[in-house]
Amino acid sequence: MRTKQTIQTTVAAFLLLAGTTTSEADLLDVEKDTLKFGFIKLTDCAPIVIAKEKGFFDDEGLSVTVEAQGNWKELLNRVITGDLDGAHMLAGQPIGATVGFGTQADIVTAYNLDYNGNGITVSNDLWAKMKPNVPMEDGKPVHPITADSLKPISDAAAAENNKLKMGMVFPVSTHNYEIRYWLAAAGIKPGFYFDPGTGQVDIPGFLNGDVELSVTPPPQMPQTLEQGTIVGYCVGEPWNQQAVVKGIGVPVTTNYDIWKNNPEKVFGVSREWAEANPNTWIAVTKALIRAGHWLDAAPENRIEAAEILSQPNYVGAPFEVISNSMTGTFEFEKGDKREMPDFNVFFRYNASYPYYSDCVWFLTQMIRWGQITEQQPDSFFKEMAERIYRPDIYMEAVKELIDDGEFTEEDFTDAYAAFDGGGYKPATTDFIDGKTYDGSKPNEYIQSFKIGLK
């Protein structure tokens, strides 16, 4: 195994010399040591918050402030202007920004913050109408609940020219693509951003749809649902659990059921920043990897993390709500609490490694729904992925951590395998509709969808 033996010997010798049991290593020469990171009040900002609260940033000699931002657009703007050095971003955000859907800017990422963590919640009313269509077993709905149960209701509403209105958090957010995937898998057309027939572009993405999906900031989802402006939404935690705890809606499915271990948020920085601060970027990634590892290391760490996140300056929702999903359970209909050990994954399954194939998947969905208006050759996907996702930086950080003696090479077997194997995940059928996704054949994947532009 590489130079493991030598590393361990050097580390041991080093510790002996230093006469100390702590394992601080040589610090990187960071270009910028006072940093400000932004986040949105969602539990998946946890690695950033934990890296700060546990002193992992401090260990790298970085003074970091972590600041809640109003909404995704604002957050992206502030990363572009340099007010923020980096931020908790929707996985689609660096990609959307780079291809120029919405704000055009070069954003890059070397760290995937988490897998999964979203849910789709519908109002009590809508659930009452959907429930008769849902297959039951022992008095409980059989999971995953597909949108087949929603189809007759949405058809009836569309026939009355009263399309169902649903919320998602941002046009390039995972949630948008997930709720679209879920709907389209059952034959419900979610509306397009572009009509190739007429050449019409529609910014809200309502063209030729059976339902209308609109943007609502995550923390406002429950209130908007209660006010009846929307009848369902797709959002990250804690805002699904909030709905069921307060009795205003019913979470029907999670994105784990839509696509197992799907990429959710990334830590994004602007290319300009990354080029000016290469060592700082590695140091930050080191701290984030340690935080991700800590979050998945033990169940009691999740409890502690839920406590930290419930502080008013972080997520601020009640501990009860945050701990529900963070500790591996998820409450669907009131009382129907199920084990979901993989609902939030921060490190296991190599979750923090930035896979090119994850980036490609978002690009395929952007083409499917018309956010990218032209069909692209397979080479386009590869180029984009290599431009936006930077596993090389991630691996630098890993190497540093191993050199520090903080981790061993075994901790990163999957990451080394991924990096040496070209950075694509193997083809998978882990989707709610059982379709095969192979990141190296994006156009084949796009062609396989019944609903979608191709």
Place this chain on the structure above:
Amino acid sequence: MDTTATAESAPDTSAPKRSWITYNPNRVAHTLNKLGLGYFSPFVRLIGRDEPAKQIREIAQNTLLPVTAFLGFIILWSIFSSVIKTDSVQIPSPHQSWYALTGTTILGFSHPFPESINGEEAPYFSENSGLDPKSINGFAQAEKFAEKNYLNSQQERIDSYLGKSRASAADGDLEKAAKYKENAKMFASKSYSGNKTFYDQIWISLLTVSIGFLIATIVAVPVGVLCGVSPKFNTAMNPLIQLFKPVSPLAWFPIVFVITTWGIDTPPSDSIWQRALWTSAGVVMLCSLWPTLINTAVGVASVDKDHLNVAKVLKLGWFKRIWKIVLPASLPMIFTGLRLSIGVGWMVLIAADMMAQNQGLGKFVWDMYQNGDTMSTAQIIVAVFVIGGIGFFLDRIMLVFQRLVTFEDQNV
């Protein structure tokens, strides 16, 4: 009030040896009135035994009526808070708001935010401060402990790197030893990059509004003077003034945002002069300059013709005429405008902070709104009281200035 009459009514014969023999309740009361603290003048008159019965009556009236009204308000508030609630939100009660501020219950009351975790009562009070760390005060206290912890762990880092440095030196690797020493120094130079507490946010808000107000004044007074002295200039400016005066801060924000993004270099992230602060101050400026501008123009235009004639007779130059005659004569109007301006500025600041994400009270309200905890609404109520209180305080300050430059109302 005539000063001779005041001197005569003063009780100056009772205790000749006491140093406060010269205590003149009327004069003190008059000063208090000028300072906008007229509420206290019956008290000083009472101390001076100036018509005690009348003063007691006045105090009773001045105190009892507002207190009764306030109690009535609290009762109404309590009623509303028990009625206005939905599944996801509610109006917090007075007790809940008190708790949200202090982090402790009022003696004898049960916990206002019962919350159970897996059937067990939630751990409310911090071991460190005895306060609920989610409350405003508890959070500020928790920050102090966090800083202490930070300093301890930083000391550990310093010691560890110094140790390494010594070890390397002993090993003969001087280059490494120097590097580790450098690292230790770097850790020693760091300070705690903590979280903003509510109290920090109050200061940032005050700073922001002061900057916005200052710039507004610097712009509005000269333009107002020009409008006042030159009817032609006034005619030229009038459409612009009328057009921009009613614009909401929310509309100004994107424009100011563009300007500050273009014009201000990104400050270091630990600096207080964040771009967001300038954006917010810019919005405050654009909304608050109009009352000053218009009042200055009106004040200048209505300067007594006799005064201007005097200037003509003295053959004063243009600048001297403005400086010596026009400005002093229009000061009362200018200050009326300034007082209105700071009121408007403070009012729009909250919205500006929210939009610009400036770390002031507006950001606090916005963050709390997003938290979705029951206590966070209660914290917004606390913020409402604080915002109102500071607005009142700012108005009083301006009132004092306004009175100081106003000659006509000495009897007020």
